[in-house]
Amino acid sequence: MTDLIVIGAGPAGIAAALRASALGLRVVLLDDQPQAGGQVHRAPAGTRPVPPSPEARTGTVLRDGLAGSAVEARPGHQVWSVSADFRVDALGPEGPCHWQAPALIVATGAQERVMPFPGWTLPGVVGLAAATLLLKAHGIAPGARTLVAGCGPLLGAVAAGILKAGGQVAAVADLAAPADWARRLPAMAARPDLLARGAGWAARLRRAGVPLLFRTTVAEVEATATGLRARLCPVDADGRPRPGGTVVEADAVAVGHGLLPSTEITRLLRVEHAFDAVAGNWAARLDGDGRSSRRGLYVAGDGGGIQGAAAAPLRGELAALAAARDLGRLDAGAQDRLAAPLRRRLARAARFGRAMAGLMAPRPGQVEAITPGAVVCRCEDVTRAEIEAAAAEGAREVNQLKAWTRCGMGPCQGRVCGDTAAALLARHHGIAREEAGLFTGRTPLRPLPLAQLTGEFGYADIVLPPPAPL
Amino acid sequence: MSSSRALLVSFSFDDEPYEGSAGDSLAVALMLAGRRHLRDSSRQGAPRGAFCLMGSCQECVVWVDGERRPACQVPLRQGMVVRSGTIGTDTP
Numbered sequence: 381m382t383d384l385i386v387i388g389a390g391p392a393g394i395a396a397a398l399r400a401s402a403l404g405l406r407v408v409l410l411d412d413q414p415q416a417g418g419q420v421h422r423a424p425a426g427t428r429p430v431p432p433s434p435e436a437r438t439g440t441v442l443r444d445g446l447a448g449s450a451v452e453a454r455p456g457h458q459v460w461s462v463s464a465d466f467r468v469d470a471l472g473p474e475g476p477c478h479w480q481a482p483a484l485i486v487a488t489g490a491q492e493r494v495m496p497f498p499g500w501t502l503p504g505v506v507g508l509a510a511a512t513l514l515l516k517a518h519g520i521a522p523g524a525r526t527l528v529a530g531c532g533p534l535l536g537a538v539a540a541g542i543l544k545a546g547g548q549v550a551a552v553a554d555l556a557a558p559a560d561w562a563r564r565l566p567a568m569a570a571r572p573d574l575l576a577r578g579a580g581w582a583a584r585l586r587r588a589g590v591p592l593l594f595r596t597t598v599a600e601v602e603a604t605a606t607g608l609r610a611r612l613c614p615v616d617a618d619g620r621p622r623p624g625g626t627v628v629e630a631d632a633v634a635v636g637h638g639l640l641p642s643t644e645i646t647r648l649l650r651v652e653h654a655f656d657a658v659a660g661n662w663a664a665r666l667d668g669d670g671r672s673s674r675r676g677l678y679v680a681g682d683g684g685g686i687q688g689a690a691a692a693p694l695r696g697e698l699a700a701l702a703a704a705r706d707l708g709r710l711d712a713g714a715q716d717r718l719a720a721p722l723r724r725r726l727a728r729a730a731r732f733g734r735a736m737a738g739l740m741a742p743r744p745g746q747v748e749a750i751t752p753g754a755v756v757c758r759c760e761d762v763t764r765a766e767i768e769a770a771a772a773e774g775a776r777e778v779n780q781l782k783a784w785t786r787c788g789m790g791p792c793q794g795r796v797c798g799d800t801a802a803a804l805l806a807r808h809h810g811i812a813r814e815e816a817g818l819f820t821g822r823t824p825l826r827p828l829p830l831a832q833l834t835g836e837f838g839y840a841d842i843v844l845p846p847p848a849p850l
Numbered sequence: 851m852s853s854s855r856a857l858l859v860s861f862s863f864d865d866e867p868y869e870g871s872a873g874d875s876l877a878v879a880l881m882l883a884g885r886r887h888l889r890d891s892s893r894q895g896a897p898r899g900a901f902c903l904m905g906s907c908q909e910c911v912v913w914v915d916g917e918r919r920p921a922c923q924v925p926l927r928q929g930m931v932v933r934s935g936t937i938g939t940d941t942p
C-alpha cells in the first residue's frame with residue numbers, strides 16, 4: 381500500500397518524495413513530463429545540444445537521486461482527477477491507472493501570467509516560460525529574431541539564452557525600471573550566484589547591442605507578410621501606458637508577466653485559498669510546513685505561493701516531515717529537530733524568491749490598459765469588452781462570469797484567463813479580489829483522449845466532486 | 851538549428867509532408883519546420899499556435915492520428931498523421 385502520493389516531480393516534489401522515502405514511507409511520485417525535473421530542471425530532449433547550466437546539472441543529480449531511491453517514480457503520467465479521499469487517477473503510457481494514499485503532497489509548481497494585448501494570440505507569440513523550455517530542453521530560440529518582453533528575472537535569462545542559441549534579440553522590453561531592480565538588491569544579495577548570473581546576462585546583451593528598454597510594454601503585435609510587428613509603449617511605475625513608443629520587427633515574441641501558483645488540485649479539493657495582495661495571486665492557505673486546510677493534504681513549492689526554485693526543495697522536505705508526523709511515522713520531537721534547519725534556510729531562500737515575486741507582481745495599470753477588443757479568454761475568444769458588458773449586467777464573481785460569457789469554460793479550464801478575468805471584475809466593481817473569487821476546480825484537470833480511457837476503465841469509477849457553486 | 855543528434859522521422863500535417871527529430875515534441879518539430887499556425891480559434895476563426903508549451907493552454911491542440919491532443923505534449927513519431935485542430939474542419 382502507498383503511504384504518500386506526490387504530484388509534480390519538480391524540485392519540491394522530488395525533495396518531498398526522497399525525504400519521505402528516506403523516513404520509510406512508501407511513496408509514489410507522479411509527473412506529466414517524460415522525465416522528472418519540473419520546468420526549472422527540465423531534462424534535455426536529446427535532439428540538440430543544450431548549453432550547460434547549474435539548473436541542468438542539478439536536474440541530473442535529482443534524477444539520479446530518484447533512480448537510486450525506493451520512490452516509485454512515474455513520469456509520463458497525466459493526473460486528471462483527485463478525489464476527496466486522495467484517489468489519484470492518471471493516464472500513463474500504458475493507459476489509465478490510479479493510486480490511493482492517506483496523504484497527498486501537491487507540488488505542481490507555477491504557471492505563467494501573460495496580460496492580454498491585441499495580437500498576443502498570434503502564432504509566434506509565446507510565453508517567456510515557453511521560451512525557457514525551448515532553450516533548455518531543445519536548444520532552440522522561439523524564432524530567428526525575438527522580442528523579449530514582460531517582467532522579472534526570466535527576461536534576462538531568455539534574452540541571453542537566445543543569443544547563446546544563435547538567435548537574435550530584437551529588444552528587451554522590461555516593465556520595471558533599473559531602480560525597481562536596485563530596490564531588491566538587499567534581498568537578492570542572499571543569492572550572490574544568481575546576482576552574478578544576472579549581471580552576466582546584462583553584459584552579454586549589451587555586448588550584442590540589444591536595446592534594453594525599461595518601463596516599456598508591448599502594446600500590440602500584428603502579423604506582417606514576413607513575421608510580426610510589435611508596438612512598444614513606455615509605461616509609468618504602475619504599468620500605465622504613456623505617450624510615445626517605437627515599433628519593432630521580429631518573427632517571434634516571448635512575453636510573460638510573472639508566475640501564478642498552479643492551484644487546480646487544491647481548488648478541486650475545495651481547500652481554503654488566500655489572495656496574496658503583494659504577489660497578486662491566489663494560493664492554498666498553508667501552515668509553515670505546507671499543511672492545507674484539508675487533513676492529509678500538503679502543498680510544497682511554488683504551487684503554494686511563489687518563493688522560487690531555491691525555496692522549493694526545502695518546502696518539499698518540510699511537507700514530507702509534516703506528512704510523516706501526521707501519519708504517525710515520525711514523533712513530534714524528531715520532526716521539529718529535522719525541520720528546524722530547513723525552516724532557517726527556507727526563511728533566507730524565501731526572501732529572495734519573494735523579492736523576485738515583487739518584481740513580477742501585476743501593476744494596476746496593466747489591467748486598466750487591456751484594450752476592449754483584446755481577447756482575454758483564448759479558448760472561447762472572450763474579449764475584455766464582453767467581460768465588461770457582463771460585469772455591467774451584474775457579474776461580480778468569476779464563476780458567474782463564466783456561466784454568462786463562457787470565459788474560462790474552454791479546454792484550458794481558465795488557467796490562462798482566470799487571473800485576468802478576476803482582476804477585471806474586481807476593477808469594474810471596485811471590489812477586492814477575494815470577492816471576485818476564483819474558478820472552481822473541476823475534472824478532468826486536463827482534456828483527455830477518450831479512446832485511451834476505455835478498456836478497463838469504467839465511468840462508475842470516476843469520483844466527481846460536487847457541482848461547482850456559482 | 852539543424853545540428854541534430856536525433857533520428858529524423860517523417861510525418862504529415864494537413865497532408866503536407868514534414869520531417870522532424872524523434873525526441874522533440876510535435877509542437878517543437880512543427881515550429882522548426884516553419885509551421886506555427888496550428889488551428890483557427892473557435893469563435894473568431896483567428897490563427898493560433900503553441901503558446902505555453904507545457905500542456906496548460908491547449909492552444910496547440912491538433913488531431914494526431916485521429917485524436918485531439920496538445921501538440922506540445924505529444925512526442926514526435928514516424929508516420930504521424932496530423933491535422934489542424936480547427937473545430938468544424940477537423941474530423942479526421
Ligand code: FES
Nearest residue numbers: 901903905908922
Ligand atoms: S502550447 Fe499550451 S498546451 Fe501546448
